[in-house]
Amino acid sequence: MTEYRWLLPAVMLGEQREERVGVRRSTRDWIVDIAVFLLAAGLGLLTALQLGSDTVTSPLVVVSDQVVVADQVTGAAACAMVWLRRRWPVGLALALLPVSLLSVVAAGPICVALFTVAVHRPFPYVALTGGLHLVTLVPFLWWRPDPELPFWANLALSVMIYIVLIAWGMFVRARRQLVLSLRDRAERAEVEAELRVERARHLERERIAREMHDVLAHRLSLLSVHAGALEYRSDMAQDEVAGAAGVIRAGAHQALQDLREVIGVLRLGAEGTTPDRPQPTLADLAGLVEESRRAGMEVTLDMRVGDPAGAPARLGRNAYRITQEGLTNARKHAADAPVGVTVAGGPGDGLTLEIRNRVTSGQAIPGSGTGLIGLTERAELMGGRLRYGKGTDGRFLLSAWLPWPA
Known part of the structure; x- marks a missing residue:
């Protein structure tokens, strides 16, 4: 076998x-x-x-x-x-x-x-x-x-x-x-890659929300100033009334445009490839101050930076937003008081930003303090610091230091 x-x-x-x-x-x-x-x-x-x-x-x-x-x-x-x-x-x-x-x-x-x-x-x-x-x-x-x-x-x-x-x-x-x-x-x-993408998307939406708060709060405070002038000043000339109404219309239009852009980005989600619009820089602080002056505020800018346009984009954007929120708070709590903005520093030393104003309003305003908390988080995310409160001269002081790499 x-x-x-x-x-x-x-x-x-x-x-x-x-x-x-x-x-x-x-x-x-x-x-x-x-x-x-x-x-x-x-x-x-x-x-x-x-x-x-x-x-x-x-x-x-x-x-x-x-x-x-x-x-x-x-x-x-x-x-x-x-x-x-x-x-x-x-x-x-x-x-x-x-x-x-x-x-x-x-x-x-x-x-x-x-x-x-x-x-x-x-x-x-x-x-x-x-x-x-x-x-x-x-x-x-x-x-x-x-x-x-x-x-x-x-x-x-x-x-x-x-x-x-x-x-x-x-x-x-x-x-x-x-x-x-x-x-x-x-x-x-x-799965981990999807979680990282989702976290990045969440962080980006938080960033957009902070930016939107800063932008809308600034523009709505301007609208509030001009609307208050129309309400309480009955002796305004026709051209002044028309100018204030034009500012209100333009500000409302711009605020709506900003809101549409943010909602569009949030709807796009992770697949959105639309680039962000140009972000403000340190050199744009002069324009921000001028906009506040046109709204009737008395603002002085002391720029001690030799070349503001040469500042890093991230540094300039955060300094702009901090100044914007500071001016918005000044309009809310001290509409008639002068405001002083001081910007100093350079590469290696960091950027120091101070906003001083006298507090004249004793009324509690809804949402007060939320913007300052957001500014503190913004500064800490950059590795800087932010302080606010009454200074030695009795005026309100908003002080921030942001790192500026050499």
């Missing part, structure tokens, strides 16, 4: 996926399972034909026709049991142990069972089932020897085939686990 067990590793070439309990086989699983079954059955058929033509004896028993028929029936049952390999791989391998002592035709299903256990189960199960099947080789080969090979050569070859088959299955399992690990790592990286 020629031993065919060494041909079986090729049967498992298409084995790649594990079928879990309660999960239907995919089309690929069906193709693999049918191929495995046909190859195992084909090998059993070749063995059965060989059994029918050989009359091999052993020291214990003569291979009679009844033994051949029993071998074929047992092998056919073992081939049918191959369909259970995905659901119960260890149970199938253990159930085939007594079969491996009797049937040559069952060589194919036994190899399939050992390979399946190596692919789908941890090493302790592999060692248990593989070790038991290796032990059964000794009595089987003694009872059903191969006439073309000596006993020890046949035993060594069969053991080598089993070991290679199990090692191959363990390699397939390790490769699957590596692929799953890499896939899980890639999914986690994608």
